[in-house]
Amino acid sequence: MKRLWTPAWIARHVAMVVLVVGFLGLGWWQVSRAAAGNAISWGYAIEWPVFAGFVVFLWWREVRHTLRGPRVPAAEPSAAAGSRPADAPARPVVRRPVRVARVPAAAVDGEDTDLTAYNQYLKWLTDNPGAKPGDYPG
Structure with a gap:
Protein backbone atom coordinates (compact mmCIF):
# COMPACT_ATOMS: atom_id res chain seq x y z
CA MET A 1 0.00 0.00 0.00
CA LYS A 2 3.00 2.31 0.34
CA ARG A 3 3.10 2.51 -3.44
CA LEU A 4 -0.23 4.38 -3.40
CA TRP A 5 1.04 7.16 -1.09
CA THR A 6 3.79 8.66 -3.22
CA PRO A 7 3.42 12.33 -4.20
CA ALA A 8 2.32 11.34 -7.72
CA TRP A 9 -0.35 9.00 -6.35
CA ILE A 10 -1.58 11.54 -3.82
CA ALA A 11 -2.05 13.96 -6.73
CA ARG A 12 -3.99 11.26 -8.61
CA HIS A 13 -6.22 10.56 -5.61
CA VAL A 14 -6.95 14.27 -5.16
CA ALA A 15 -7.63 14.72 -8.89
CA MET A 16 -10.00 11.75 -8.85
CA VAL A 17 -11.96 13.11 -5.88
CA VAL A 18 -12.13 16.63 -7.33
CA LEU A 19 -13.26 15.37 -10.74
CA VAL A 20 -15.88 12.99 -9.34
CA VAL A 21 -17.33 15.60 -6.97
CA GLY A 22 -17.27 18.20 -9.74
CA PHE A 23 -18.92 15.92 -12.30
CA LEU A 24 -21.61 14.83 -9.85
CA GLY A 25 -22.20 18.47 -8.90
CA LEU A 26 -22.58 19.39 -12.57
CA GLY A 27 -25.00 16.49 -12.98
CA TRP A 28 -27.11 17.76 -10.06
CA TRP A 29 -27.03 21.25 -11.54
CA GLN A 30 -28.33 19.86 -14.84
CA VAL A 31 -31.12 18.00 -13.00
CA SER A 32 -32.22 21.27 -11.38
CA ARG A 33 -32.15 23.02 -14.78
CA ALA A 34 -34.14 20.18 -16.34
CA ALA A 35 -36.72 20.38 -13.56
CA ALA A 36 -37.07 24.09 -14.32
CA GLY A 37 -38.10 23.34 -17.88
CA ASN A 38 -34.87 23.00 -19.91
CA ALA A 39 -35.48 19.70 -21.71
CA ILE A 40 -31.97 19.27 -23.13
CA SER A 41 -30.55 19.29 -19.60
CA TRP A 42 -31.95 15.78 -19.01
CA GLY A 43 -29.27 14.42 -21.35
CA TYR A 44 -26.55 16.33 -19.56
CA ALA A 45 -27.94 15.17 -16.22
CA ILE A 46 -27.16 11.62 -17.32
CA GLU A 47 -23.88 12.47 -19.05
CA TRP A 48 -22.06 14.03 -16.07
CA PRO A 49 -22.47 11.02 -13.73
CA VAL A 50 -21.24 8.78 -16.57
CA PHE A 51 -18.10 10.93 -16.76
CA ALA A 52 -17.68 10.56 -12.99
CA GLY A 53 -18.01 6.79 -13.30
CA PHE A 54 -15.40 6.75 -16.04
CA VAL A 55 -12.95 8.65 -13.81
CA VAL A 56 -13.53 6.13 -11.00
CA PHE A 57 -13.05 3.25 -13.45
CA LEU A 58 -9.71 4.63 -14.69
CA TRP A 59 -8.52 5.36 -11.16
CA TRP A 60 -9.44 1.85 -9.97
CA ARG A 61 -7.72 0.26 -12.98
CA GLU A 62 -4.52 2.21 -12.28
CA VAL A 63 -4.62 1.27 -8.58
CA ARG A 64 -4.97 -2.43 -9.46
CA HIS A 65 -2.17 -2.16 -12.01
CA THR A 66 0.13 -0.51 -9.47
CA LEU A 67 -0.65 -2.99 -6.71
CA ARG A 68 -0.09 -5.89 -9.06
CA GLY A 69 3.47 -4.63 -9.55
CA PRO A 70 5.95 -5.49 -12.26
CA ARG A 71 5.88 -9.02 -13.53
CA VAL A 72 8.89 -11.08 -12.53
CA PRO A 73 10.08 -13.29 -15.38
CA ALA A 74 10.11 -17.01 -14.66
CA ALA A 75 13.42 -18.81 -14.39
CA GLU A 76 14.94 -19.70 -17.74
CA PRO A 77 14.81 -23.42 -18.51
CA SER A 78 18.21 -24.96 -19.08
CA ALA A 79 19.30 -26.00 -22.55
CA ALA A 80 19.49 -29.63 -21.40
CA ALA A 81 15.85 -29.56 -20.32
CA GLY A 82 14.72 -28.90 -23.88
CA SER A 83 12.77 -26.04 -25.35
CA ARG A 84 10.76 -23.61 -23.28
CA PRO A 85 7.23 -24.54 -22.12
CA ALA A 86 4.31 -23.71 -24.38
CA ASP A 87 2.82 -21.26 -21.87
CA ALA A 88 6.08 -19.29 -21.44
CA PRO A 89 6.07 -15.90 -23.16
CA ALA A 90 8.38 -15.43 -26.10
CA ARG A 91 11.45 -13.34 -25.35
CA PRO A 92 11.63 -10.13 -27.34
CA VAL A 93 14.34 -9.99 -29.93
CA VAL A 94 16.85 -7.28 -29.15
CA ARG A 95 19.10 -6.44 -32.04
CA ARG A 96 22.44 -4.76 -31.64
CA PRO A 97 22.95 -1.52 -33.53
Whole structure:
Protein backbone atom coordinates (compact mmCIF):
# COMPACT_ATOMS: atom_id res chain seq x y z
CA MET A 1 0.00 0.00 0.00
CA LYS A 2 3.00 2.31 0.34
CA ARG A 3 3.10 2.51 -3.44
CA LEU A 4 -0.23 4.38 -3.40
CA TRP A 5 1.04 7.16 -1.09
CA THR A 6 3.79 8.66 -3.22
CA PRO A 7 3.42 12.33 -4.20
CA ALA A 8 2.32 11.34 -7.72
CA TRP A 9 -0.35 9.00 -6.35
CA ILE A 10 -1.58 11.54 -3.82
CA ALA A 11 -2.05 13.96 -6.73
CA ARG A 12 -3.99 11.26 -8.61
CA HIS A 13 -6.22 10.56 -5.61
CA VAL A 14 -6.95 14.27 -5.16
CA ALA A 15 -7.63 14.72 -8.89
CA MET A 16 -10.00 11.75 -8.85
CA VAL A 17 -11.96 13.11 -5.88
CA VAL A 18 -12.13 16.63 -7.33
CA LEU A 19 -13.26 15.37 -10.74
CA VAL A 20 -15.88 12.99 -9.34
CA VAL A 21 -17.33 15.60 -6.97
CA GLY A 22 -17.27 18.20 -9.74
CA PHE A 23 -18.92 15.92 -12.30
CA LEU A 24 -21.61 14.83 -9.85
CA GLY A 25 -22.20 18.47 -8.90
CA LEU A 26 -22.58 19.39 -12.57
CA GLY A 27 -25.00 16.49 -12.98
CA TRP A 28 -27.11 17.76 -10.06
CA TRP A 29 -27.03 21.25 -11.54
CA GLN A 30 -28.33 19.86 -14.84
CA VAL A 31 -31.12 18.00 -13.00
CA SER A 32 -32.22 21.27 -11.38
CA ARG A 33 -32.15 23.02 -14.78
CA ALA A 34 -34.14 20.18 -16.34
CA ALA A 35 -36.72 20.38 -13.56
CA ALA A 36 -37.07 24.09 -14.32
CA GLY A 37 -38.10 23.34 -17.88
CA ASN A 38 -34.87 23.00 -19.91
CA ALA A 39 -35.48 19.70 -21.71
CA ILE A 40 -31.97 19.27 -23.13
CA SER A 41 -30.55 19.29 -19.60
CA TRP A 42 -31.95 15.78 -19.01
CA GLY A 43 -29.27 14.42 -21.35
CA TYR A 44 -26.55 16.33 -19.56
CA ALA A 45 -27.94 15.17 -16.22
CA ILE A 46 -27.16 11.62 -17.32
CA GLU A 47 -23.88 12.47 -19.05
CA TRP A 48 -22.06 14.03 -16.07
CA PRO A 49 -22.47 11.02 -13.73
CA VAL A 50 -21.24 8.78 -16.57
CA PHE A 51 -18.10 10.93 -16.76
CA ALA A 52 -17.68 10.56 -12.99
CA GLY A 53 -18.01 6.79 -13.30
CA PHE A 54 -15.40 6.75 -16.04
CA VAL A 55 -12.95 8.65 -13.81
CA VAL A 56 -13.53 6.13 -11.00
CA PHE A 57 -13.05 3.25 -13.45
CA LEU A 58 -9.71 4.63 -14.69
CA TRP A 59 -8.52 5.36 -11.16
CA TRP A 60 -9.44 1.85 -9.97
CA ARG A 61 -7.72 0.26 -12.98
CA GLU A 62 -4.52 2.21 -12.28
CA VAL A 63 -4.62 1.27 -8.58
CA ARG A 64 -4.97 -2.43 -9.46
CA HIS A 65 -2.17 -2.16 -12.01
CA THR A 66 0.13 -0.51 -9.47
CA LEU A 67 -0.65 -2.99 -6.71
CA ARG A 68 -0.09 -5.89 -9.06
CA GLY A 69 3.47 -4.63 -9.55
CA PRO A 70 5.95 -5.49 -12.26
CA ARG A 71 5.88 -9.02 -13.53
CA VAL A 72 8.89 -11.08 -12.53
CA PRO A 73 10.08 -13.29 -15.38
CA ALA A 74 10.11 -17.01 -14.66
CA ALA A 75 13.42 -18.81 -14.39
CA GLU A 76 14.94 -19.70 -17.74
CA PRO A 77 14.81 -23.42 -18.51
CA SER A 78 18.21 -24.96 -19.08
CA ALA A 79 19.30 -26.00 -22.55
CA ALA A 80 19.49 -29.63 -21.40
CA ALA A 81 15.85 -29.56 -20.32
CA GLY A 82 14.72 -28.90 -23.88
CA SER A 83 12.77 -26.04 -25.35
CA ARG A 84 10.76 -23.61 -23.28
CA PRO A 85 7.23 -24.54 -22.12
CA ALA A 86 4.31 -23.71 -24.38
CA ASP A 87 2.82 -21.26 -21.87
CA ALA A 88 6.08 -19.29 -21.44
CA PRO A 89 6.07 -15.90 -23.16
CA ALA A 90 8.38 -15.43 -26.10
CA ARG A 91 11.45 -13.34 -25.35
CA PRO A 92 11.63 -10.13 -27.34
CA VAL A 93 14.34 -9.99 -29.93
CA VAL A 94 16.85 -7.28 -29.15
CA ARG A 95 19.10 -6.44 -32.04
CA ARG A 96 22.44 -4.76 -31.64
CA PRO A 97 22.95 -1.52 -33.53
CA VAL A 98 24.69 -1.78 -36.85
CA ARG A 99 28.00 0.05 -36.98
CA VAL A 100 29.65 0.79 -40.30
CA ALA A 101 32.70 2.78 -41.29
CA ARG A 102 32.04 6.43 -41.98
CA VAL A 103 32.16 7.36 -45.61
CA PRO A 104 33.23 10.96 -46.16
CA ALA A 105 30.81 13.09 -48.09
CA ALA A 106 32.75 14.28 -51.10
CA ALA A 107 31.44 16.59 -53.74
CA VAL A 108 31.17 14.84 -57.08
CA ASP A 109 30.89 16.95 -60.23
CA GLY A 110 30.01 20.09 -58.31
CA GLU A 111 27.26 18.46 -56.18
CA ASP A 112 26.28 19.95 -52.87
CA THR A 113 28.17 18.22 -50.02
CA ASP A 114 25.12 18.42 -47.73
CA LEU A 115 22.98 16.74 -50.35
CA THR A 116 25.58 14.01 -50.86
CA ALA A 117 25.82 13.42 -47.10
CA TYR A 118 22.04 13.25 -46.81
CA ASN A 119 21.79 10.78 -49.68
CA GLN A 120 24.47 8.60 -48.04
CA TYR A 121 22.50 8.73 -44.79
CA LEU A 122 19.34 7.61 -46.58
CA LYS A 123 21.24 4.82 -48.32
CA TRP A 124 22.64 3.69 -44.95
CA LEU A 125 19.13 3.62 -43.45
CA THR A 126 17.91 1.56 -46.42
CA ASP A 127 20.84 -0.87 -46.16
CA ASN A 128 20.34 -1.31 -42.39
CA PRO A 129 16.59 -1.74 -41.81
CA GLY A 130 17.00 -2.85 -38.18
CA ALA A 131 19.02 0.20 -37.19
CA LYS A 132 17.73 3.40 -35.69
CA PRO A 133 18.64 6.82 -37.04
CA GLY A 134 20.69 7.45 -33.89
CA ASP A 135 22.96 4.50 -34.81
CA TYR A 136 24.20 6.28 -37.93
CA PRO A 137 27.98 6.58 -37.65
CA GLY A 138 28.12 9.86 -39.55
